[in-house]
Amino acid sequence: xxxxxxIIIEQSQAEIRNVSLELxxxxxxxxxxxxxxxxxxxxxxxxxxxxxxxxAYGADKVILVDDEKLTDYTTGAYxxxxxxxxxxxxxxxxxxxxxxxxxxxAPRLAQRLGVGMASDCTGMExxxxxxxxxxxxxxxxxxFAQVVANAxxxxxxxxxxxFPIALPNALHQAxxxxxxxxxxxxxxxxxxxxxxxxxxxxxxxxxxxxxxxxGRGMKGPENYCILESCADMIGAAVGASRAAVDAxxxxxxxxxxxxxxxxxxTLYIACGISGAxxxxxxxxxxxxxxxINKDPExxxxxLADYGIVGDLFEILPLLTEEFKKxx
Amino acid sequence: MDIVVCLKQTxxxxxxxxxxxxxxxxxxxxxxxxxxxxxxxxxxxxxxxEKFGGQVTLVSMGGERVTESLRTALAMGCDEAILIQxxxxxxxxxxxxxxxxxxxxxxIPYDIILAGRIAVDDGSGQVAIRLADALxxxxxxxxxxxxTADGKAEVTxxxxxxxxxxxxxxxxxxxxxKGLNIPRYPSMMGIMKAKKKEIKRLTLADLGMSAADLPRKxxxxxxxxxxxxxxxxxxxxxxxxxxxxxxxxxxxxxxxx
Amino acid sequence: MNFDLxxxxxxxxxxxxxxxxxxxxxxxxxxxxxxxxxxxxxKKCGELGLAGITFPEEYCGVGADYLSYAITVEELSxxxxxxxxxxxxxxxxxxxxxxxxGTEEQKQKYLIPLVTGEKMGAFGLTEAMAGSDASxxxxxAVRDGNDYIINGSKIFITNGYYADTYxxxxxxxxxxxxRGIAAxxxxxxxxxxxxxxxxxxxxxxxxxxxxxxxxxxxIPAENLLGEEGQGFKIAMVTLDYGRIGIASQALxxxxxxxxxxxxxxxxxxxxxxxxxxxxxxxxKLADMALQIEAARLLVYQAxxxxxxxxxxxxxxxxxxxxxxxxxxxxATQAVQILGGYGYTRDYxxxxxxxxxxITEIYEGTSEIQRLVIAANILKD
Numbered sequence: 012x013x014x015x016x017x018i019i020i021e022q023s024q025a026e027i028r029n030v031s032l033e034l035x036x037x038x039x040x041x042x043x044x045x046x047x048x049x050x051x052x053x054x055x056x057x058x059x060x061x062x063x064x065x066x067a068y069g070a071d072k073v074i075l076v077d078d079e080k081l082t083d084y085t086t087g088a089y090x091x092x093x094x095x096x097x098x099x100x101x102x103x104x105x106x107x108x109x110x111x112x113x114x115x116x117a118p119r120l121a122q123r124l125g126v127g128m129a130s131d132c133t134g135m136e137x138x139x140x141x142x143x144x145x146x147x148x149x150x151x152x153x154x155f156a157q158v159v160a161n162a163x164x165x166x167x168x169x170x171x172x173x174f175p176i177a178l179p180n181a182l183h184q185a186x187x188x189x190x191x192x193x194x195x196x197x198x199x200x201x202x203x204x205x206x207x208x209x210x211x212x213x214x215x216x217x218x219x220x221x222x223x224x225x226g227r228g229m230k231g232p233e234n235y236c237i238l239e240s241c242a243d244m245i246g247a248a249v250g251a252s253r254a255a256v257d258a259x260x261x262x263x264x265x266x267x268x269x270x271x272x273x274x275x276x277t278l279y280i281a282c283g284i285s286g287a288x289x290x291x292x293x294x295x296x297x298x299x300x301x302x303i304n305k306d307p308e309x310x311x312x313x314l315a316d317y318g319i320v321g322d323l324f325e326i327l328p329l330l331t332e333e334f335k336k337x338x
Numbered sequence: 339m340d341i342v343v344c345l346k347q348t349x350x351x352x353x354x355x356x357x358x359x360x361x362x363x364x365x366x367x368x369x370x371x372x373x374x375x376x377x378x379x380x381x382x383x384x385x386x387x388e389k390f391g392g393q394v395t396l397v398s399m400g401g402e403r404v405t406e407s408l409r410t411a412l413a414m415g416c417d418e419a420i421l422i423q424x425x426x427x428x429x430x431x432x433x434x435x436x437x438x439x440x441x442x443x444x445x446i447p448y449d450i451i452l453a454g455r456i457a458v459d460d461g462s463g464q465v466a467i468r469l470a471d472a473l474x475x476x477x478x479x480x481x482x483x484x485x486t487a488d489g490k491a492e493v494t495x496x497x498x499x500x501x502x503x504x505x506x507x508x509x510x511x512x513x514x515x516k517g518l519n520i521p522r523y524p525s526m527m528g529i530m531k532a533k534k535k536e537i538k539r540l541t542l543a544d545l546g547m548s549a550a551d552l553p554r555k556x557x558x559x560x561x562x563x564x565x566x567x568x569x570x571x572x573x574x575x576x577x578x579x580x581x582x583x584x585x586x587x588x589x590x591x592x593x594x595x
Numbered sequence: 596m597n598f599d600l601x602x603x604x605x606x607x608x609x610x611x612x613x614x615x616x617x618x619x620x621x622x623x624x625x626x627x628x629x630x631x632x633x634x635x636x637x638k639k640c641g642e643l644g645l646a647g648i649t650f651p652e653e654y655c656g657v658g659a660d661y662l663s664y665a666i667t668v669e670e671l672s673x674x675x676x677x678x679x680x681x682x683x684x685x686x687x688x689x690x691x692x693x694x695x696x697g698t699e700e701q702k703q704k705y706l707i708p709l710v711t712g713e714k715m716g717a718f719g720l721t722e723a724m725a726g727s728d729a730s731x732x733x734x735x736a737v738r739d740g741n742d743y744i745i746n747g748s749k750i751f752i753t754n755g756y757y758a759d760t761y762x763x764x765x766x767x768x769x770x771x772x773x774r775g776i777a778a779x780x781x782x783x784x785x786x787x788x789x790x791x792x793x794x795x796x797x798x799x800x801x802x803x804x805x806x807x808x809x810x811x812x813x814i815p816a817e818n819l820l821g822e823e824g825q826g827f828k829i830a831m832v833t834l835d836y837g838r839i840g841i842a843s844q845a846l847x848x849x850x851x852x853x854x855x856x857x858x859x860x861x862x863x864x865x866x867x868x869x870x871x872x873x874x875x876x877x878x879k880l881a882d883m884a885l886q887i888e889a890a891r892l893l894v895y896q897a898x899x900x901x902x903x904x905x906x907x908x909x910x911x912x913x914x915x916x917x918x919x920x921x922x923x924x925x926a927t928q929a930v931q932i933l934g935g936y937g938y939t940r941d942y943x944x945x946x947x948x949x950x951x952x953i954t955e956i957y958e959g960t961s962e963i964q965r966l967v968i969a970a971n972i973l974k975d
Contacts, residue, residue, distance in 0.1 A: 086467075086477060111497040115479040118432070118464035122471040127431055127555030130462040144559065149461055153355040154363060157559045200476040201506035204492075208500035215499050221595065245595050263517040264496070269351050269458060270374055270516050278594040289351050295567065299592045301584065307572075308862060316570035317587060325577040333585035334595065406602070413606060523614050526644030526657040526667075529606045 015102035016042050017164070018070070019093065020053045021084075021112050022061060029176065029218050030108030032068050034169060036177035037135065038106065039069030044137050047103055048072050051185070052096070054089055054192075056082035066185035068177060073185045078192035080199075083206065084112050086119055087198030094123045095193045102164050104143055106135075109168040110217065117168045129158050129167040131273070133296060143167075151269045151292025170296075171218045172275040209264075216265070219248035221278045222294070224267055226252035228283015228304060228323055232260040237327045238282060244334040250274065250294075252284045268293035282323045286311025303327070339392035339486075341383040342443055343416065344453035344466060346373045347400055347407040351458055357561055372407040375454025377521040378514035382484060383452050384415045385519065390486075392449075393417045397442055399427060399435060405537055413524030413532040420446075424542040426549035431556040436468030438552070441545045444473060448509055450491065455480050455513040463513075470511035477511040478504050482518055600662075607663050611670035614643060620674035626801035627946050632757055633678050633801055640671075640682055641712015647686065650694055654702060656710045661898035665843040669894075672847025673854075676950035677801040679847055683840030684753040685709065688958075689716025692762050692833040693780065696821040705760050705780055718837075719749035719763035719781075719807050720830050727963050729764070729827060730773050734809060736765035743779065743819065745812040748791065751957070755805025756790045759783050762833075763807070764826045776826035780818045787812035798949030837958050838911040839901060842894045845918035845954040849890060852922075852929035852947040853883045859933050859942075876932060883925045890918040909971035912964040919954035919961060926951040 018038050021028040035051060042049040051070035053061055055077065062073040074096065080088050093116075097105060105120075107113040109131045121128035133155075134146030144159045145167050160166070216222065223242045225235060235249070242249050250267040251260070267274055269292035279297035284290060286302070286309055294300070295314070302315035303323045312318045319326055349355075350369040358364040372380075383394045396411050396419040398404050408419040422442055430438070443451065451470070456463035463479075470477030482501060483494035486508070495502045496515050506512075524532070542548055573580045573587075588595045600608070619636055626633055640646055648664040650656025657663070664686065672679030690709040693701055708714040725731035734747025745765055752761075761781040768775035781788055791806030821829050857880060860870040870876045897910040926948040930937035937944045955961045 086479070090471070111480065114463050115467065115477075118462075118467040119471050119477065121464070122433065122436055122468035125433070125555075127433055128462075128464060129556065130464060141559075147461070149561075150349060150353070150355045150363070150459055151351060151461070152564070154357075155562050155564060157562070159557055159559055160555065161553070161557055162555045197474065198476075201478060201504050201510070203502055204505055205503040206497070206500065207502070211499075217498065266516075278588065278592070292351070295564075299588070299594050300567070301588070312572065313569045314567035316592070317584060318570070318572045319580045319584060320572060320574075321577055321580060326581055329578050329581035330585060333581050337585055337589050337595070406605075409602065410606060410609075413610075523610050523643055524606065525642070526607065526610075526648060526659065526663070528644075529603055529610065530657055530659060532606070533603065 014047060015050045015072070015100065016045065016047045017050045017052055017097075017102040017105045019105060019107045019116070020051050020061070020065060021108055021110060022053060022055055022058060025058070025061065027061060027064055028108065028110065030110060030169070030171040032176045033171065033174040034106050034108060035065060035068040035070060037174035039177065041135070041137055042069075042071070045103070045142075050074060050102065052076075052093070054081045054092060062185065062187045064179075066183050067179035067181050069180075069183060070185045073187045074190055075187060076190045076192050080194055081192055083203055084116075085201060085203055086115055087201055088192070088194050089116050090119045090123055091194040091198040092192050093120055096190060097124060097164060104165040104167070107168045109170050113168040117166060121166045124164070124166070126162040126164060126166055127160050129160070132167050132169050133173050133275070135167070135169065148296070151289065152295045153292070170273070170275055172220070172277070213242060214246065214248045216248045216250055216267070216272050216274055219274065219276050221245055221247035221280075222250045222267070222274055222276045223247050223280040223282065224250035224252060224284060224294075225255055225261070225282045226284030226290075227254040227258070229255055229260060230283075234324070235261055237324065241327050241331040241334065244331050247280075252287075252290050281311050281315070282327060284311055285309045286314065339386055339390040339449045340447040341386050341392060341394045342446065342448045342451045343376070343379045343383045343394060343396050343411070344439060344451065344469065345376045345380070345396050345398045345407060345411055346454070346457045347371070347398070347404045348373045348457050348459040355563065357563060361561060363561055370403055370406065372410055373454050373457045373459075375456055375458070375514060375516070377454075378516065378518045379452035379454050380411045380414055380416060381519045381521040382514060384522070386450065386486065395420065395446060397439060398422070399430070399438060408537055409532050410524060412535045413528040414522055415528055416535075418535055419537045420540060421537055422540050422545070426542055426552070430552070431554050432462055432464040432468060433555040434552045435465050436472050438542070438545065438547065439465070439469050440472035441547055442540060443469070445545075450486070450508055451511045453511065453513050455515050466511050466513045473511070475509050475511060476506050477513070478506050479513045480515040481512050482515055484512065484518070603659070604662060604666060607659075608666045608670060610643070611645070611667050612673075614639070615670050615674045619671065619678055623675040623677075624940065624943065624946065626675070627677065628800075628940070630795070630800045632803050633675070633681060634757065636678055637681055637715065638712065640678075645682055646712035647690060647710030649686070650690065650706070650710045654694070654706050654710050661839060661901040662895060665839060665894050665898050668840050668843035669847035669850065672844040673851040675801070676844055676848050676947070677799045679844040680753055680799055680802050680841070683837070683844055684718065685716045685758070687837040687840040688718030688753075688833055689758070689760055689762050691836055692718070692778065692820060692829050695832065696778070696825070696829050698817075700817065701780060701820070709760055714759035715754055715757055716760045716762070717752055717754035717758035718833065719752050719761055721751050722747070722749055727960055729776070729830060732764060732766045732776055734763070734765040736767050736777055736779060738767075738816075739813070741816050742813045743816060745779065745781070745809040745814060747809050749807040750792075751794060752805050752807050753957075754803055755807055756793070757803050761807065762820060764830055767823055771824065773827040774824050776830070777823045778820040778826040778829045779814060780820050781812065781814060785812055785814060797952060798946070799953055834958055835908045835911050836901060838915040838964070839894065839897050839907070841954055841958045842890070842897065842911070842914035842918040845915070845922035845951065846887070846890050846894055848947050848951050848954065849883075849887050849918070849922040849925040852926040852944055852951075853887055855942065855944050855947075856880065856883065856929040856932040870932065879928050879932060883928055886921040886924060890914070890921045893917050909968055912959070912967040912971075915954075915959065916961050916964040916968070919951070922951040922954050
């Protein structure tokens, strides 16, 4: 009995996050195979216009829960609402992006529902026998596990940039259902007092398509502007290795690696980064890796698709110029 | 204040991962350490105790070697430890782990529960949050700063693109993120004293549970190792030529910019 | 006989190693180049309880065994031999004689602050005319009422200038030779007690090595350590235990240099192979590993004797001779294996080679150690 593949849509200020579009796109492909309806679930405030957008990316049905208490994401309220909806509608699968929200919401929801959850998946397959199996990295990406759920719904968070975003089809229609937010008072014990978003124009690291990172070879905080100029020329995010963060040259939030962020960009340019295994854990699934390092023996050259042995202080500005010329 | 820290022992992040003959992850000869994120939880617990007085109790699950990490945390200054060991818990999934930990934790007093936001081996980041739901208490994930007063905690939490300030009533589960604090080294005196501190061992039966209560919700079908990335080409030439060639390759061949 | 370290030792080694690698190693090269004393790191060592490992809890010590101390000095020296000797000299050469020979009042006043690391200690035995031959001691101490008056100078004193507390030897009656020597406790700042030359050294350059100058330094009689005429014995016993510290320092240098060589040999390729695949290099590495293993066992054995309060002299001497000769061999070979790179400051092995040399000299030269061993084996 086709019950539905649900995508929990992440939105902020009426903008849908890319990872949700990736999941809708892949969800559409999946739904076509399983015969389930693809359902987009959006929680928030004043979110009615988003229904059209998710329909364009393949949703057959859109469940909107528009409530003041859901304006900003909170663990308790979102868990409460989704738990009740899922128990009512009994979807086969519920997918979320492995974002700050997904990492927080999915485990709580899974426990509330009494089901398992596959975190940070980099692959998803359908077959008649197992229904959905997921590929997920373990040990910092040094190994992968193929996992399957024994309970329903199947719950998983998917790593951003894993699936491509399909071209939207404005003609695709979806049934819109408005649901009331049912929130247990017990779930309102954590209150968001303030949200401080960095004023950066650059893309968020975990979703960025292109990342330029600097490591020990940057030699000091004052040199990151060279990296930033290059990044801004191609709309890239800026990252750093642990060495640079520990030296106090750049904030922790820019760290890519086992004890930093895990990223999966199309292009990762590593400057002055030796390529320690813990750094690899954070960027090893990048599609293309470029290394710029003056040490020809640096480990990073063993995994970079393209490398330049040279002085990054010389190369980066020149590269920035070349990117500018390409337009 | 009664502070509980959930601690996991994991492979050292330097460990080379190989599969044994049955296709499982081989743990022979692997260096085991306290999950690095749990170190922040232990340190924060000790700071809370320094400020408010009270007790720090560690709770963990696993084999005999886990006592090494528990001893390290005891040497850092924690007061006592509970280790849940049972043949039925050989490779539990996150739901099972949360259920068992919840049972154990519910038997001791707690004002605040701290745990690392993620374990570096499974990379799941689920158990602590699940534990909170099982205990029916609030959770805040990924904390960078913690202040407590009058039965409430004010925490700064990391979110994508910034931070959030959250006020949460205690008891609650808080998961720790890098940047929260700098974990202390155990002192020599701490190491000597750790021997005398208790590690209480509990089986499922001691918790009033049995294997039948804990069916797996997820199964691992197989493990595989990634095909190793290989080094590609090194672009040679003068800096200006190399930069030009790289830009060209990225645009025309790799098509990534 | 158990050759494995127990749980505590393993934890201690890990703690000191983590501290050494994260906090001490990064600046070691710079401190060596600038001859900059590691004052901040010394204070952290005190906070971690590394300044008074073997002393009992009653004097605020850790109450651990000699093996714990050896492991500590080894791990510090593995990344920074200067810091290793700073801790070792403080503990073995200053705190220890006060512990072994001091009165209760002296222990309360001087030992406790040394053990907690609040104060730093040094030991002044060596003089221009009294190196291996302590009977050449020219510094004098004369009783004057309730005081002693000290005149003279000491050279090559580790932790000099920075230390607060000094155990020094002085001749009170030349006619009695070594039996005329007495030991005293001095404090930095006592009138007449100043510091002279700071030595510019080949190695352990961030360890402070200073001349001590005594010009009519008046000290209360209570600052006599042990009894008049007991000074030479105090010095010899102190050095016996101190040799375990230096042997550990040498072991640490050897271990650090060896690991550098091993790592480099696995990464560096010449003639189409990594160096580690070339038999010539394999033999060198094997010899290095073997000598280090033997040195380690000798150090551990000496620790066992010390902890058990059994005669330590021969074992400490053996450990020191072997460990120091091993450190020199291993560090030199490490430079050799790293070749041209090893000779530059980009790699730490040249510093380790320079650091290694002193371990064959201070706290009793290898020649003296051999005499000590011979005296021990021939006496029965």
